[in-house]
Amino acid sequence: MKLGKCLVVGAALSLALMGSPARAGDTSTAKDGIALSNSYAGNGWRQQMLKMWGLASKDAIKRGVIARTKVVNADNSAPQQASQIGDLTLQGWKAIVIDAASPTALNGVIQQACSAHIVVVVFDSLATAPCAYKVAYNYVNMGLMEANYVAKRLGGKGNVLEVRGIAGTSVDHDIHRGIVEGFAKYPGIKLVGSVHGNWTQSIAQKEVAGILPTLPKVAAVVTQGGDGYGTYEAFKAAGRPTPLIIMGNRQDELALWKKLASAPGGYRTFSLSSAPGVSSIAFWVAQRILAGAKVPKTVNVPLLVIMSKDLDAWLKAVPPGGVSTPLYSQQWTERLMAANLAHTAPPPSPVPTSMP
Amino acid sequence: MPADVTAEMAAGIAAGAGERGARRAAALRVGLPAAALVVMLSVIFAMQPRAMSYFGLSVLLNFTLPAIFAAMAQMAVIAVGDIDLGIGPFLSLVNCIAATLLATRPLFGWLALAALVAAYAGMGALIHVRRLPSIVVTLGASFVWLGLALLVLPSPGGAPPGWLPALFAWQPPFVPLPVLASILLAALGQFLLMHTSYGVVLRGIGGHPRAIARAGWSLLAGRMALYALAGASGVIAGLALTGLNTAGDATVGAQYTLTSIAAVIVGGGEFVGGIVTPLGTVIGAWIMLLAGSLLSFLNISTDWQLSVQGGILIVVLGLRALNRWSAA
Structure with missing residues (x-):
């Protein structure tokens, strides 16, 4: 795989600074900050996505893995998100994670951020800038x-x-x-x-x-x-x-499925969707890059698939009006990236835990 | 309308105390936003010294070009006492044309852009001849622009001709492009509108249409000229937006309608017509643009951004009312 400028610069920087081989958890990112630029916060999926980012980043800060984080939301406007990314670039964040308002309109500022040696990770709604790492659903x-x-x-x-x-x-x-x-x-x-x-x-x-x-x-x-x-x-x-x-993993859909399945005659189907918790994967991908780990330029994330045997567990975990999602851990993200590098099957989805 | 404003309209007629008052009012009109801009920049530079470099300014002022040209378009319309609620979608339409036709069939693309400028002039004529409220006509037009943009480019994508992004990525020596362009645009606008005789006539159409008509000038031609100017500025703003985005999107310009109006008003313009300054408008556009960055550098949540932009508008209008009250 051909590695982009960002990775080369990022890896070179962290190696130069730390002088230690890149092994999981070894290269310190304790002084670094990772910011999230989100294009839109106005629906349930995005709200949950922000909540998951908060959980992952707070956990990382508490454990001393990173120093700080910040979330900026644009109003579904690409120019606004672009200037916000520009601001983050100037504020000296080590990594910027982006849920993009447009696949193309942010490419200019993303390129600027990369040129300033900032690690850029896009997820969910991607941007096509070649220097950005992508956390993508198929x-x-x-x-x-x-x-x-x-x-x-x-x-x-x-x-x-x-x-x-x-x-x-x-x-x-x-x-x-x-x-x-x-x-x-x-x-x-x-x-x-x-x-x-x-x-x-x-x-x-x-x-x-x-x-x-x-x-x-x-x-x-x-x-x-x-x-x-x-x-x-x-x-x-x-x-x-x-x-x-x-079905599509929403709480109302799972509840309906459960109701139909419990009725006489039963009902069989399955449910799948992207998971808002993908923001926690993007967070850990950014952290791993900063730590100097080997990270594929595109990390493919498996969709969250719910079969009938898991229905009750997921239904218990998802709040009314919410979307089912696991919180992906650093270890799980590392296994996912390893699977992506080795072209093997991704690890099974983490089991549902109840949302705080 | 107070006496000093009248004097400012019909330069040369008023004399003595009135003229001095007009000078003071005009100076304050631009001086106030200019002082506010200096304060904002100082805070930003103090919080983040690296914003002061060539690179820092380029990043900070990335989207200045579309903002100042959109504000200039709005200013031309407000100068005549109208308001343009369609400039945002108009920018989107130009963006979509620039990312499709202009690249694939350049001649056709340029013709389309020229037709858009003509459409703006036609809108001015329609408003004048039929005595329609501009707010209705431009709001109606905004849906036409959006519809056309979706027809040209149904989903985000496309690519502009190579020279367009290159033009807006140009790095002039010493002064970053956004700063240089702002200075040139303010100077050019200031000269055309404030220091040429037809500029005085154009402003007079907004302030004192009867006096201008009596002096033998065509009000229709004047309004059409100002609307054509607005259309041309809008086209340049849309091209700048395309150059920066490097792609087309039918919804990308939406926010420019409100920020352009705010820029004109913050920059010393007034809705009554005839009272606008190109220099102030450019400063106003900078203030609206930097408001979000300032919040970000002060670590205030971006959720407050729209409220703060609105707050700036209210504070400016309040200060101006105070000033007028103390001058009277």
Whole structure:
């Protein structure tokens, strides 16, 4: 793997300063600060993401791993986030972790930060600047997993409705691609309709209710998370039998799944989504880079998949209105990075712990 | 309207005490924000000395160019007593065109940008001829700009022609580009609007339309000229934004509507028309731009940023009212 300027500079710096080989926990980052630049704080997923960042960073500060942290939120505006990143650059933070407002609009300031020998890690909503480390979800894979599960459950034959996310985003585009690719192997599966639910239950409900009268019998619904509950409500209101709906780790979706499964006749499905706790992975990735560890330029994070045997445990852990997520530890992040470097399977997701 | 303002409008007619009062009012109008800017910069430099370097200033003032040109566009409209609620989405539209058409079909792209300037002039004519409230027309136009931007570029991406980012990454010797451009723009604007005879006429359209009409000038042409100036400044602001972002995004300019209005008012402009200064507007744009950085350097949560920007506006207007009251 070709290593970028940042890593070279970062590694050279820490080696020069510490003069010790980079082994886990050996190179001290005790005097360093890691800042988070977040593009938007206005929804449940992001709130939980910030909470997870707070937990990870506070724990690290308490243990003396890093010295300080700071969180700045932009109002979903790329220019505003760009100037905030500029400010962080001037304030001498050793690493800046970014959930980006735009895949491209921050590249200029990110490059500036890299030139100032600052470690930049982007996660969740990525920026494409080549000098930044990326903590990424494979959303195409999410679509593939859904398609394969549905095809298997339906025996390779049946009508499927697709509920998509916000039009024009890369996440929506990738999940959709995975679904189409996945179903391509099963000629008996027909995608009979598609609506944009925008990852929001109320919008999904409205959109699905709008398209239902035009559809034949729907056997399954593939979703993107945050839209499963609304989809169910729309089917119920139309007096249609409940199809197989893929869930998206939201508390209301898991509670619905539990209710349907406990009813006579039962209900089988599975649930998957990105986890807001990915901010804690990004935090530890930044810390590991500062510590001089060998870190892949792109760290692929497995999606959080909940099967029925884990349903009760996750349902207990997620607060009402929240999204299921583990808090990823430094050790888990190290195992994930090792797996990424060795191209082996990622470690299994940490078990749910109840949220504080 | 107080006597000193009248004098400032029709230069040469008033004399004696009125003119001295006008000079004082004009000096205060720019002096107050200038002093505020000096204080802000001093605090920032004291908190973070490395901001004082060439690199530091470049980072700190990264998004100055779109901000000052957007403020200048807003100033041209406020000068005539109108207000432009569509400049933010207009910047987004220019951004989207610059990241697509301008790169793939340059001639077509330039034509589109020219058409946008013409559309602004047309908007001015429409407002004048039909006596429509500018707030309604520009708000309506803002949705047109947003719709067009989404048509041109449905999802973020695209790439501008190579010369555009290079132009805005240019590092002139000694003085960083944002500082240099601000000084040049303020000087040019100040000269055109305050020291040429047609500049006096243009400001007069906002302050004393009847006097200007009686003197034989076309109010329609004047308003169209100012709106065209606003459109041209908006195009430059959008190009600057594209140069810095190196990509297109149909929602990227939204915040510039409010910050540009705030910049004009903080910089000494008034909504009544005719009372604006290009120098003050540039200073106002800097103040709005640095407000967020100042909070960040003082370690105050960014959640306060919008409130503080609003607070600055209220304090400035309050101080100005006090000053007027003591002068009367």
